[in-house]
Amino acid sequence: MKVEQIYTGCLAHAAYYIESKGVAAVFDPLREVQPYLDRAKKDNAQIKYVFETHFHADFVSGHLDLKKKAGSKIVFGPGAKPAYEAITAEDGQIFEVGDYKVKVIHTPGHTMESTTYLLIDEHGKEHGIITGDTLFIGDVGRPDLAQHVVSELTEEKLAGHLYDSLRNKIMPLSDDLIVYPNHGAGSACGKMMSKETTDTLGHQKKVNYALRPDMTKEEFIKELLTGLTTPPGYFPKNVLMNIKGYESLDNIMDRATTPYSPDAFEAVANETGALVLDTRNAEDFAKGFIPNSINIGLEGSFAQWVGEMIPDIKQEILLVTYDGKEEEAITRLSRVGYDNTVGFLKGGFESWKDSGKEFETANRISAQDLEEAMNDEKPLIIDVRKKSEYDSEHLIGAINIPLNEINQHLAEFPKDSTFVLHCAGGYRSMIASSILKQRGWQDFADVKGGFEDLSKTSLPKSEYVCPSTML
Template sequence: MQIDIIETTGLGDRSYLVSAGGVGVVIDPQRDIDRVLALAEKRSVRIALVAESHLHNDYLTGGLELSRTVGADYAVPAGDAVDYERTPAADGDVFEAGPMRLRVMHTPGHTHHHVSYVLADADGAVQAVFTGGSMLYGATGRTDLVGPEHTDELTHAQYHSVRRLVDELPAGTPVFPSHGFGSFCAATPTSGDSSTVGEQARVNPALTQGEQAFVDELIAGLTAVPAWYAHMGPANAAGPAPVDLSEPRPVDPAELADRLAAGEWVLDLRSRTAFAHRHLPGALNFELAIANFVTYVGWLIPWGAPITLIGETEQQVAEARRELVRIGIDRLAGAAIGSPEALAAGRELASYPVSDFSGLAAAMAADPDLVVLDARRADERAGGGVRGSLHIPIHDLPGRLDEVPSGDVWVYCGSGYRAAIAASMLARAGGRPVLIDGGYGDPDTGATAAGLHTDSAAG
């Protein structure tokens, strides 16, 4: 058997194609199914089964469209109510696909009806387990996405589900989760990119702690949930529409100027330093080259609001469109392609300074009242921040811009990515941002190295 990993780094997820004897099984496919179809063709396999571990909270599934396209059975957890025909996957069920056998294990925790799939050969020898959002690498899936009233119950369930996997499977069984590679579906940070059941028995908190200690630690460590997650489960239960990767409608400079003047969401996909150097006034900087692009577009922009993309090339716009359809942002208002100078069509461009933490230290020494904005999440801020800085997490900033003082505002985050979004928002609102482009925790160039870090969040 061959197991191919299909990475979706922008969301921190993995899908899988299992091949044997000319037959394929797909686990937790993303919405852009062309990647799966191309891989199946490369492996010369006929996809006979598509299986979901749960109704996903962080992306729209491609499972329904894939199963219909190739004529495969579509397995979805039996307890989930959906608006389409599917094959219910209940605890103990066994699905056969060529020489492969997939046994269903009910592993609640991430959701109530979550299942894992134990892969075996025709002789019954276990080859792998696909754990979805249950057992991750050094962590587990978060348990607060169904609703806060279920979090305690699901966290206890998660503890027992992970232990069941260890109790029932051979220690050498390879583990293949769908989440945990930067996904906000992970309850705590994960470690590594491969593992086995035996290794997880030694390192996973659900297996190294007592039940209540695990529950208390997981719940205490839960971070903010991206806003767009609320739309994914219902859409997956209803059945996502077939994916549309067609080119967005072209937007010329005159129309682009009108949209900017109206305060619409116009997203410049270039690097944060290029954007800071020169950009169209009113545009926002969501750098495409960073894995978190789709996370923060979905988190910050009101659901259903018109979005216009600005890209340097058609390929850049196409890549952004692919990222966005994975979370159901399908109907783009359009796209403009070209340099800021070309798209400005003679109108004045804007810019703001870029610096680093050493530059911030020098500026603070010259002006003790300098305004510094920390755009990191609350869990990051809990470990300390730049002394005297104002803390507004990036996902709260659109509704709290009036809390940022006028004048120069130096903006930082953990890497520079969120700070760039925040700086562009401040600039659009008429502020004067200075982007701190660098890693907060970098040992050589970060806040501590510059003498700016304080353990007190109050600064």
């Protein structure tokens, strides 16, 4: 049986495609559906079903556009109540895809409607399981998201359901089944996912902490909930979009791909209050940018950081991109529900600069520059990496304000003295720089190359101490 994994690195997301005798199915598709339509066309196949493992939080699914464009039937697991036409399957129900079969296994825990799909080949042999966010490689789905939509679904209740699902529904299955999860390392839907994106169930039973056979439910709940970070603010809003429905990506693209001259761009920004989002890389942004614009570069985890740093999912957005990157930016925004892009700057930042309009720059320094400065000025160093990264190793004397918490800690950034920002490599620190510039801070710099370069200097660094050895 051939199962094609379609992996999107910037979201650490995996969709799946199967086809048999001209009949195809897609599992957990992204918002832009043309790649799935093209794949089916290549096989001269019709996409009969779109299977959803659950109502996703970290992206807006493409199921509605596939239903519209391919006539596909949408399938959810037991208990799902979408606000549009879809099949709500029963536990154990079987769907035929050509000579293949797809069996519904209800596995509540990550969410109550969470479902695993057992794939059965043309010979009747069980091939693998598409697990959604129930089981990852090295991890399981976090149980603290649904309560942001339904308050009585506490993380403890869901963790208990997940324990039962894993023990009663997943672990009894054959060891030779291939596990096909919805996410890999880098996703915020778990806490310790592997970089591998498939594995056998047998191997996961041996190495996945959540599948230890001697684990009690109480131990499972405690271990699962320990170390969970706050989920991104856009997650509940994406869940609601997936439940209630959304506007077609075609309509969004038509509206968003409106080119504006510098004068028109400035006028629209002033009239609408739109956020100016500059998607160029950090180095180019630092050399010149439109005042009050925010930098989140396309070359990084763009959609995730948009979701973290722009609180209002309905915020109107004006884009500054490299030429030819406009549609990519719009698509990646829409993947996480930011559908109100109203246009882009024609000719990019260079057209703004050439028009003689005002622009700003950002101060970047090298790791060596900071090393020399510490001999004299000793500026405050602010590390905007995640707490886990900071705890692993950091410059002695640096304070940690994770990028996604910056708006809650603005008072800790001095306005009467110099400070220096850094992250791991310079991507996140420039996001932080652009936000601080927008809020009026001027006397600071960020370190290009981040901690990767700082670790090579003689600046004193902490050493990680394993908690079990601490007195």
